[in-house]
Each structure stands twice: as structure tokens, then as C-alpha cells.
Amino acid sequence: MSKLSLKQTAEFAGTTKPTILKHMAKGRVSGEKDDNGQWWFDMAELVRAYGEPGSRNSSRNSSLNNRNHQDLQQETPVETVSELATLRVRLQAMEQERERERRDKDDTIADLRARLDHEADERRRLTTLLTDQRPKEQPARGLLARLWGPR
Numbered sequence: 171m172s173k174l175s176l177k178q179t180a181e182f183a184g185t186t187k188p189t190i191l192k193h194m195a196k197g198r199v200s201g202e203k204d205d206n207g208q209w210w211f212d213m214a215e216l217v218r219a220y221g222e223p224g225s226r227n228s229s230r231n232s233s234l235n236n237r238n239h240q241d242l243q244q245e246t247p248v249e250t251v252s253e254l255a256t257l258r259v260r261l262q263a264m265e266q267e268r269e270r271e272r273r274d275k276d277d278t279i280a281d282l283r284a285r286l287d288h289e290a291d292e293r294r295r296l297t298t299l300l301t302d303q304r305p306k307e308q309p310a311r312g313l314l315a316r317l318w319g320p321r
Contacts, residue, residue, distance in 0.1 A: 174216065176201075176209040183220045193219070 179201070180187045191209075193199045199219040201211040311319065 172213045173210040174213060176211075179209075179211045179216060182216055182223060 174182060176187050176190060179199075180190050183190060190199065194201055199211065200215055201209045203209055
């Protein structure tokens with residue numbers, strides 16, 4: 171079996187050496203390291219992982235391009251305009267729903283603030299009812315203080 175170095179493998183796969191090492195880490199391709207620390211890859215393993223060299227990239231890319239091109243050709247301008255109009259209507263409905271939810275949120279916040287203020291006022295009112303609000307009595311004055319003291 172023929173073996174390729176890391177550089178040759180990257181050229182074979184049409185990618186870079188770090189990408190090949192990442193593919194190894196993910197288990198997409200396997201290789202062997204020799205005593206000198208150099209990576210070697212079996213040609214059969216590379217064909218399994220990346221496909222045949224001649225047909226690999228060109229057939230894959232051309233099939234994708236043909237599929238995308240066919241999709242674009244099948245859509246007529248009327249269908250595109252119709253889809254665009256539908257998407258605009260959906261977007262407008264979503265924006266209206268979002269605005270309604272914002273108003274609901276603002277109303278809820280205002281209601282909660284009003285409740286909190288009312289509860290604070292109620293707490294103050296109840297506190298004043300529960301505490302003794304009568305004026306403090308003056309201590310009993312003796313006979314001499316009553317006769318000669320300030321009035």
C-alpha cells in the first residue's frame with residue numbers, strides 16, 4: 171500500500187495540514203506516526219475519507235451548483251413576489267404581537283408599582299393606628315412645685 175505524508179495528504183484532500191489533523195482528531199481519517207514524528211496516511215484511507223482524487227471535488231461541487239441553479243430556475247418571479255408578500259405579512263403580524271406584549275408588560279409594571287405604593291401608604295396608616303399617639307402625661311408635681319413653679 172502506498173503511503174502519503176501529511177503535506178501530500180493535505181494536497182490530496184484539497185485542504186491544509188491543520189485541517190487534516192483536525193479530521194484525525196474527529197476520527198474522520200486515520201494516520202500513523204513514525205519514529206521521527208512524521209505522519210503517514212494510507213491511500214485507501216484517504217480515498218475512503220475524501221473520495222477519488224479526480225472526481226471528488228468537481229463532481230461534488232458541480233452537483234451542488236446544478237441543484238442550486240435548478241432551484242433558482244424553477245422559481246418564477248411571481249412565486250418569489252408571492253413568497254415575499256407572505257413573509258412581509260408574517261413579519262408585520264409578529265411586530266404587532268411584539269408591540270402588544272410590550273404594552274402588556276408596561277401596563278403590568280405600572281400596576282405593580284401602584285400596588286406597591288398603595289401598600290406602603292396602608293402600612294404607614296396602620297402603623298400610626300397601632301402606636302400610642304396620645305400626648306405624654308407630665309409627671310405629678312409636688313405641692314411646692316405647684317404653688318411656686320411655672321404655670
